[in-house]
Amino acid sequence: MEELPLIEVETARAWWDLARGGALDLLMPGWRLWQVLIVLALGGAAWLLARAAEPRIRAFVKGRGWSKLRLRLLAILVRRLWLIFFVALAWATWLVMRELTWPSRSYMVGLAAEIATAWLIISLAARLIVNKALRRWVTLGAAAWVTVYYLGVESQTRDVLDAVALELGEFRISLLDLILAATIIAVLFFAAAFVSRSVGDRVRRNEDISPSMQVLTVKLLQIVLYAGAFFFGLRAVGVDLTGLAVLSGAIGVGLGFGLQKVVSNLISGLIILMDKSIKPGDVISLGETFGWINSLGARYVSITTRDGKEFLIPNEDLITNQVVNWSHSNDFVRLDIHFGCAYADDPHLVRKTAIEAAIGVSRVLQDRPPVCHIVGFGDSSVDYILRFWIRDPTGGLTNIRGNVFLALWDAFQREGISIPFPQREVKVLEGSRLATVEDRPARAAE
Known part of the structure; x- marks a missing residue:
């Protein structure tokens, strides 16, 4: 097994010694231990106050008819009642201890108040991030950073995180690089989402741009912004993108075979x-x-x-x-209706009646008047076709056809025009015998 570099071992050992020494100092009898106990007591008191205050606040707000914005802000504060009470109690305790005793005997209480205040500000500011997963990671990362900053162990933490690294030839990436890259990319993604949402709203409100071009513009903008944020974040922490380009090309070839349908749908x-x-x-x-x-x-x-x-x-x-x-270049749609009338009816009257009936139906365009033509002579009827135009296919096609058929029925009833049905004549040939119902029992007896 390959041994870790000496500098990494020494860095980790120094960090361990520092952490162990700090913990032992805190547990030694004296004012440091008392301050730790005071901070823990303040945390317990804040938790009890939050548990007691939350139902009372909800009962106070219930039925008051507050706006959604006020209720949302109140809900955000209620979820952080413990931290709010702890900050208030910690600062009040620190002020009292600073007046009654030496500053060194209240230092840790003041430090806890500062860290808790920073946590509260971060938790409230993170609500600006819409994505829940990103908001959670940003909150945890920022809280960890301010804790390290106020404890004064920035350099030691940086050394330890940089010591944990993966090396492949000349390529080296440490845990510190990953954290910095994730932080920068998260911030850039948040900025990209904000810009994309703002520009997308303006594009969608622009009536001079067609709906398809609006969608295309917004999607291309999202691709450019998110891809740029990702690669710029990697570049900002010193990651060489040359090797990444070769690796991504190899991965792209493999994914191309496995995700042909997905890629085809994206290109389509x-x-x-x-x-x-x-x-x-x-x-x-x-x-x-x-x-x-x-x-x-x-x-x-x-x-x-x-x-x-x-x-x-x-x-x-x-x-x-x-x-x-149906509405590619324009909204005009022509519909055809086939019907038949008896040979005894005047075809000129049938055509005139059908056109007038169609014009009287709503949604049928009058600036493009209907037409009716004879299309054939059938076995039982003269066959006609009625053609008319509409310009709102989103309103449905079956319903407008049904309305025109109903108008034709009413108009034909008024004019005495009949709609025939197939009829058959039965001829009894000479020498054949027609059996009736009364003859059946006799024939069965034979």
């Missing part, structure tokens, strides 16, 4: 956004699915149907399959 999503073939709000048909596009995602498109179902269609399917976009 970018193509859809760039060529503007579909956009949020369009009404499309894909196979048996008919609905309007709710949102465009990096991997899939959300389509909401008339019955409230939401389908998540992979982007690749929209590229490789035939898609009917």
Whole structure:
């Protein structure tokens, strides 16, 4: 087994000796031990006060009709009641002890008050971070740093963290480098999320940019900001990105084979956004699915149907399959209705009646008037086609067809126009015998 470098062993040993010596000093009888006991007592008292005050505060607020913002701020403070009470008790105790005794006999109480105050400020400031996981890590990291800073062991902690390292040839990365990189990347990610959210809101409010370009702009901005934050954070702590580029290339090749569908959906999503073939709000048909596009995602498109179902269609399917976009270049949609009337009815009257009935239906456009044509002579009827236009396919297609059919029925009833049904004539040939119901028992007896 390879031995650790001498400097790392010495650094770790020095840190251990320092920590052990400090702990022994604190446990020695005297004012240091008394101050430790006082701090512990203050912590217990703060915990009891918080347990007693929390239900009373909730009962006081209940039913007062406060705004959501005030209630949210109060909830944040209630969760930190123990720390608030401890800070107040620690500072009050430190002020009293400083007046009654020597400053050295209240130093540790004041130090505990300073550290607790810093923890409280960090905990409140971290609420600005929306992501819960990132907020938790930032809070823990900042609390650990201020604790080390106030205890005056920054250099020793830095040496120990730097001593724990992984070395591969000329490549060396220590625990200190990882912590610094994680801290810088977390801060940069927070800044990137803030900038992305702010710019994204402005882009979405800009009516001059099409919906598809809005989505594309926001997603490209997020990719650039987050990727830049990640690589800049690594570069800030001295990580050589040359080796990382080679490693990422090898990993990318391996992932390319295993994640072909995912990559294909991502590329297809970018193509859809760039060529503007579909956009949020369009009404499309894909196979048996008919609905309007709710949102465009990096991997899939959300389509909401008339019955409230939401389908998540992979982007690749929209590229490789035939898609009917009812509102691609404009919102005008032509619908056809087939019907038949009896040969005895005047076809001129039938066409006129059908057109007037369709015009009277709401949603049917009058600036593009309906037309009706004869398309054939059937076995039982003269076949017609009625064509009309609408410009709101999001309102549904089946319902408007049903309304036009109902208008045709009412109009044909008024005009005496009949809708025939297939009829058959039965002819009895000469010499054949037609059996009746009365003949059946006799024939069965034979």
